[in-house]
Amino acid sequence: MFLNFIKRPFTHLPGLVKSFQSQFNVLFSATLLSIVTFHPAFAQTPHPSIQNDLLQNSSPYLAMHGHDPVNWKLWNKDVLKTAQQKNKLVFISSGYFSCHWCHVMQRENYQDPTTADYLNKHFVSVKIDRELNPELDKTLIEFAQKATGQAGWPQHVILTPSGYPFVSFIYLPTDSFQKTLKRIVKLWNTKGNEVESLAKKAALADSKIITSKVNQQHISTNAFQQRLLEQVNQAKDDLSGGLKSTSKFPKAPLLNALLKIKELPEDIEDWLQLTLDQMQSEHLFDHVHGGFYRYTVDPNWQIPHFEKMAYTNALLAQSYLTAGQRWQRQDYLQTAKMTLDYLQTHLFNSQTQLYQSSQSAIDKNNDEGADYLWTKNQLKAKLSAKEFQLVEQAWSLDHSPPYEFGWHPSPISFKESWQKIRAKLQTPVADIPVDTKSILGWNGLVLSALSQAYDVLGNKKYLQQANQLADRLSLLIQQNPAHRALSKTGEPMGEANLQDYAFIKQGLLDYQTLTKNKQYKTTLLFINKTLTEQFYSATGWKYGATPILPQQKGEWLMVDGPIPSPTALVSCLKPKSIKQNQERLLAQAMNYPSYLTTLNCIQKPLNPVK
Secondary structure (H helix, E strand, O other): OOEEOOOOOOOOOOOOOOOEOOOOOOOEEOOEOOOOOOOOOOOOOOOOOOOOOOOOOOOHHHHOOOOOOOOOEOOOOHHHHHHHHHOOEEEEEEEOOOOHHHHHHHHHHHOOHHHHHHHHHHEEEEEEEOOOOHHHHHHHHHHHHHHHOOOOOOEEEEEOOOOOEEEEEOOOOHHHHHHHHHHHHHHHHHHHHHHHHHHHHHHHHHOOOOOOOOOOOOOOHHHHHHHHHHHHHHHEOOOOOOEOOOOEOOOHHHHHHHHOOOOOOHHHHHHHHHHHHHHHHOOOEOOOOOOEOOEEOOOOOOOEEOOEEHHHHHHHHHHHHHHHHHHOOHHHHHHHHHHHHHHHHHHEEOOOOEEOOEEOOEOOOOOEOOOOOEOHHHHHHHOOHHHHHHHHHHOOOOOOOOEOOEEOOOOOOOHHHHHHHHHHOOOOHHHOOEEOOEEHHHHHHHHHHHHHHHHHHOOHHHHHHHHHHHHHHHHHHOOOOOOOEEOOOOOEEOOOOHHHHHHHHHHHHHHHHHHOOOOOHHHHHHHHHHHHHHOEEOOEEOOOOOOOOOOOOOEOOOOOOOOOOHHHHHHHHOOHHHHOOHHHHHHOHHHOHHHHOHHHHHOOOOOOOO
């Protein structure tokens, strides 16, 4: 059955890739805009007398919606019960603090009384922080990709009262959003039974257990490695580094997997160094404050989206430590130091003894990148005449600025002068907005980075930081229940999931190996027991221990994204999950680079707590 949901493409919003239509072969799709993510603005609250369930939530993203006239609900099992009792559709909006268009969506739609009234009348509306509900967000994103070919944030998915998704879209301006909602409601009111039936059929087809005969001829690590290198060779950008694309993401799990291969083909080795050179010298890196931005919107690493994520910096610190040691490159090691210093200075919360999740792209005045950019007049006022003369020439200040709010500083050739200039251009830490929640699993990635830093650099400050973090994570992950995150003041948030246990497990293993401290054997045994008892099932690894939607089933393999696949880190506890999916691993090696070291255990089981 093919139904076109929205006929007209939208070409609003400068700088976006043109919207496109596609058909969902079970029901229908809404027109999607290209992915536009990670730029936090700070929402206005024009309805102070209006309150909903999100008011004073410990998640900064959810709390900012507390005064929306939309009757937002938190995600829990009662949502579907309420929807069924009232025969209402479920409207889920997924976003997060560092998402610019999430804030635009709020100002234009959720704070509009007419739109809010319509949502309240016809839907059970749910707002989720995707970082606190990654399993639900993953389910929504996967549906959107299958239904329309693309997904992003703010991600909106409409569910039937029974919990089956049937339409998705990202950002829409007010008029289009209202028309979209009305067409959805009309369809539900006139063809509700058909929609329910087809949505259920589609969801169950997607989650159908695929059983295959276990191949006794195990894929060797060498075979997987060779396929991975072949696929990288086809996708790599030999001119600018990274992978061929209109935008550039660091792809840290891929870089880290390749850096672990002892003997690389010369062309791959050259490409790896080119990529690392470009990432550290161009504008993916903040040369003033330290730390890597999430990605650049251009293919040459020149135009960053200015948000910084804890996981990006933890993983790339490992990349540069490994590369610096491998090729004896002091510049790589210096980049790793600056990245770790950034994490400690800008994201560490001394109250919780954990690292907070992200730093905003938008300053307190809602100006994108303004905490990191400088106008010509601002530079002239801040620097000495000699210093200004140096940057004027180096940064071509006689030309138009490359960004709305000026120039993004990069090092000049006079190192002594640059250090003085850099110190003068730093925005005070307290002035840059931060998403204050500390996610346990992401802190596991930081623990791995700190442990490696001590091993490679020998600086005891990294050992002290790793000791403190290992103790903290060991305590938190063994709580009953363990939580996904802590708020700024230490309030527990959400439920720990597969990612949290996997990343803390790996962090503690790395800590034990690299610092020679074996004190966490009991914690690791507890984590392994919890993983196999709560997250492993007949349908594969479950992302969350208590899924709510009927189509949320287990997965044998989860792909690498901006962060490593959690199943790659835990599959050796249940090697069957690898054995029966070897063909997929081999065929799609670039989707699963973290499995490069995991494959060994299907032939020789590993002792994970030795």
